[in-house]
Amino acid sequence: MTEDALTETGPGPIDPRTPTAAPGAGTLLRLLRDGRPRTRSELASVTGLARSTVTQRVDALLASGLIGPAGEAVSTGGRPPTTFSFRPEARVVLAADLGATHARLALTDMSGTVLAEDRADLDIALGPVPVLDWVVEHGLALLATVGRDTDELLGVGIGLPGPVEHSTGRAVNPPIMPGWDDFDVAGHVNASIRRPVLVDNDVNIMALGEHHVAWPTAGHLMFVKVATGIGCGIISEGSVYRGAQGAAGDMGHIHVPNGGRQPCRCGNTGCLEAVASGHALAEALTNAGVPATGARDVVELSRGGSVPALRALRQAGRDIGEVLAAAVNMFNPSVIVIGGALALAGDHLLAGAREIIYQRSLPLATENLSIVSSKAGESAGVIGAAVMVIDHCLSVRHAQTLVMGA
Known part of the structure; x- marks a missing residue:
């Protein structure tokens, strides 16, 4: 199976002059997935296919159960034509x-x-x-x-x-x-x-889940997961951007100024993950006399008002912001979403990231930039x-x- 086969995008506008409008049930299904019922005549008009071909494809989709009758359209004389719509429950x-x-x-x-x-x-x-x-x-x-x-x-x-x-x-x-x-x-x-x-x-x-739930019209989105590790999912032109080898978005192993010589599990030192991940914060808090074994403990401590935990989260946000500021200048996203276990601790992580992004990124790149917490939450x-x-x-x-x- 090829990479192209696995990166098809969802429903969108179809130009009947393009190869995507070639005869086939998939073309009609792509149109109907937008939820708007259409008649056979409307489908023929949009796709440029012959009425007989559309009828054949509609019959095949009806037999599969993927579409179903959705009532009748307004009659322009004679019997009202039947409309058809996508059946997501099929x-x-x-x-x-x-x-x-x-x-x-x-x-x-x-x-x-x-x-x-x-x-x-x-x-x-x-x-x-x-x-x-x-x-x-x-x-x-x-x-x-x-x-x-x-x-x-x-x-x-x-x-x-x-x-x-x-x-x-x-x-x-x-x-x-x-x-x-x-x-x-x-x-x-x-x-x-x-x-x-x-x-x-x-x-x-x-990133796909957040885009689907909260930002379906955003063409360029970055989803940052801050948990045991740190990673970033990138949506570009509405699709996941994976890079040449599928390694795009591995921001946790970018060196940050606050990283010093802190060892990272990747073998390098001073990585973002080594100072701002849930594991790193738990270790730092424990060394400071506030016992924590992982991201969940850091979240619970912050929710309980622990000043060291809140300070650690704010600094982690700043460290994440250092990397994201560079990414904003390079990628120019319209939305940055902060999610993962540590994001459940409240606004301190997000506030720290915002502080540095707006301070370090170019004004043009941040003019319409939204930096928000995940809306899809744990279901993303x-x-x-x-x-x-x-x-x-x-x-x-x-x-x-x-x-x-x-």
């Missing part, structure tokens, strides 16, 4: 957001609406087989909970807390995932659930994993296979 998607120490599952419809959820404390270091078998077992249980079966499953989306080669669904030298390097994640899950399986870095799917990852599958499986390129196999 299929479901299994989405998994796997973190360093947690797992979150969700079952969604084809609009990304969550139908059922499950979560557990699960150590990614257990290895790929036990973790992925947990995903399969509990995913099938979620299907049963909502009265659906695997025949109605569109696909499976998985986010991993480390570098991922998106085109193959394999982790690449993940620092906190022993045993996962080059493991065929997609193949392992597909062996149990015979449906398409897509895999990406966890912060990329969180599973929603993004579901959106990744939906946009892939319902793309013009792949919808025909779905319709023929329905």
Whole structure:
């Protein structure tokens, strides 16, 4: 499967003069996914296809259950024509957001609406087989909970807390995932659930989820996850930007002025993650006489009014802002979203980041820039994993296979 096959975008305007308007059920489905009912005549007019071809494609989509009648249009004389619309409930998607120490599952419809959820404390270091078998077992249980079966499953989306080669669904030298390097994640899950399986870095799917939930019209968005580690998902022109090797957004290993000689798990010193991650803050607080074992403890301390914890969060925000200020000048996003476990501590992290970004970035780049907390919250990852599958499986390129196999 090629990279192009995995990066199809969702519904958008179609110019009938372009190759995307070639005959096929996928073209009509892409149009109807915007939720607006249309008649056969309207579909023929927009796509430039013959009325007979449109009728054939509509009949195929009706047989698949992906679209359905949506009432009658206003008559211009004679019998009112029938309109058709997309049926997001026709299929479901299994989405998994796997973190360093947690797992979150969700079952969604084809609009990304969550139908059922499950979560557990699960150590990614257990290895790929036990973790992925947990995903399969509990995913099938979620299907049963909502009265659906695997025949109605569109696909499976998985986010991993480390570098991922998106085109193959394999982790690449993940620092906190022993045993996962080059493991065929997609193949392992597909062996149990015979449906398409897509895999990406966890912060990329969180960026997708946040974009889908809160900023669907934002063409350029950065989602920064601040938790056990620090990473950034980049949305460019409405799609995830992964870079040449899928390593785009690994901002946690950029050197920062406050980093000094602090060792980082990547082998370098002075990295952002070494001074501003949940692990780094917990270690610094413990050394200062305020015991903390991880990001969750830092959050609880800050919520309890601990002055050292609040100061540490504010400084962490400033350190993150140092990196983001450079990114703002280079990438010029319209939205920066701060999420992850540490973002749950309140506004101190966000305030620190804003302070430095507005101080160090060019005025033109920040003129219309929004720097905000995550609105999707802890659901960003599973929603993004579901959106990744939906946009892939319902793309013009792949919808025909779905319709023929329905």
